[in-house]
Every structure is written in structure tokens, then in C-alpha cells.
Amino acid sequence: MRDAQGDLVVDQFAARGRVAFAQRTWPVDPGDLAVLRDEVRRWLDALGYRLDAVDDLVLAVNEAATNAMEHAYVLPGPDDTVDIDFWVEDDALSITIEDHGQWQTPGPAGGRGMGIPMMNHLVDTVTISHDASGTTVLLRQTLPEHSALRPAAAKQLR
Template identity: 45%
Template sequence: MSHPDRHPDPVPAGSRPDAVEFVHRSWRAEPAQLGAIRRELVDWITPLGLSPDEVDDVVLAVDEATANAVQHAYGPDEHGDVELTLWTEPGALCIEVTDHGNWHPTDTPGRGIGLMQRMVGAVLIHVDDAGSKVHLRHPLPAADQSAGHHRAGEGA
């Protein structure tokens, strides 16, 4: 049984390209937690074969989403959590940032969404009465994708 404060270590994508990795963690939605989130994120995604620039881009996009949750999801007298769920799919890293607060959009849109869109392949945002979810999807290296395609065609 794993300890609740420990996260599972992902298997490098190159060692099992058909494997689906999954990690879920939750932190208090506090500014002091943002550094810990970034450090754990780097530990999780480094084995997936992304270049150092891609790791930086993914971390920046996730940092923007988590900072928004910390700053905007909960009122001054409210306490809540921000959750990260990471998983791999064939050819992609997917990350979902979730809060359970009451998101109040501002009159002037920030630069965060555009920043996230420049850093990763796709950004989807969903806000409802249960909170908000930011879904980020970033392509994994082509070597992993071609390995999966090669295997699929072997039996043909």
C-alpha cells in the first residue's frame, strides 16, 4: 500500500510505449505550494522523453493553471485544494488541473490562456458549479509514436 503523500514514479515512456501512466495528487490551494507542484511535475514528466525546452513549456503551462486556481478559485475566507492528474496516451501527455471553488471571471481576460496555448499542444477549460478543470495535452516525442505504429502494423 502506498503512502498518501507519495506519488508513484512513472515508467519511462520509451521502455513501454504502449503503457498508460497515471498520477493524481492534491495540494492546498496556497501560493506556497506552487513550487512543490512544479518540482513534482518535473519529476513526473522528465522520464517521458520530452526535451528540456518541452519540459519547461509544460511546467510553465501547468504553473499558470495552478496559479490561477490558487489565486482565483477560492475567496479570501475559503480554503480548498488544487488537484493535478497526469496520464499518458499513445503519443500524448495529458494533464488536468482541477479546483472545486467558485471561479469568477474578470472583465479583462488575462494572458494565461494564451500562454498555456503557446506552451502545449491543446488547452480545454471547463467551469461549472463544481469548480474548474483545465485540460492540457502535449505531444510526446515522435520516437514513442512511431514505436507504437510499428508494433500495430507487425501482425498485418
């Protein structure tokens, strides 16, 4: 399914086997971060995380998206975007936040620069890769034991 802007949108997870997936492309506009957070929270609702874990995941995604919007594009244009992919496999949730700009080497903190350590504190795994096509942040978090999308729980539901 595509939205009015032509972005692929999969509402409430198109589940195939043990994999659930959602994807959205966001314009580089910090004014859209509140809507992005609400959308990520909506995606997480189906997974059975406690509220504090949802808050941590939303904050980690927000930080990665904010970094992409603030640092990847020197002068953001109307075609610059941040892509968020969200999927479940085996016993973990994976979320990628990807920009198509240029990597900026982190500078001295100076009151800022705490985003990557914060993401590392909030989720199980943070992996950052970059090349000429942009930067990708991968966030992984173990699914709650009672999540219907865990393989053992999914078998019980059948």
C-alpha cells in the same frame, strides 16, 4: 500508494499497457508552487521531452495551478485543494488541473490576464471547463517521437 496526507501518489508512472498515470492533490497555498513545479518536472523526466518542452509544460501547469489558487477560492481554507492528474495515452500526454471553487469570469487584463493565452502558446491543446463543482483545465501535448511510451516505441521495447 498514499502519502502522509492521504493523497494518492504514483511515483514514476504505474504503467499498464500504454497508459502511465500520476496524481497529486495540493493544498491551496501559492508557497507550494515551487514544489509543485519540481514534482511536475520529475513526472515529465520519464517521457523523453527536450528541456525546452519540459519548461513549457511546467510553465503551463504552473499557470493553471496559480489561476486555481488565486481565483477559485475567495478566502482559501485549509480544506481547499488543487488536483493534478497526469496520464499518457496513445501519442499524447494529458494533464488536468482541477479546483473545487467558483469560476471567476476573466476581467480586463490590466497587466494580468495573460495566463490562458500563454498556456495556449505553450502546449498543443488547452481546454477549460467549469461547473458548480469547480474548474478543470486540460493540457494535452504530443509525446516526443522517441518516447518509450508511444505505442510504436513501446512495441519495439517488448
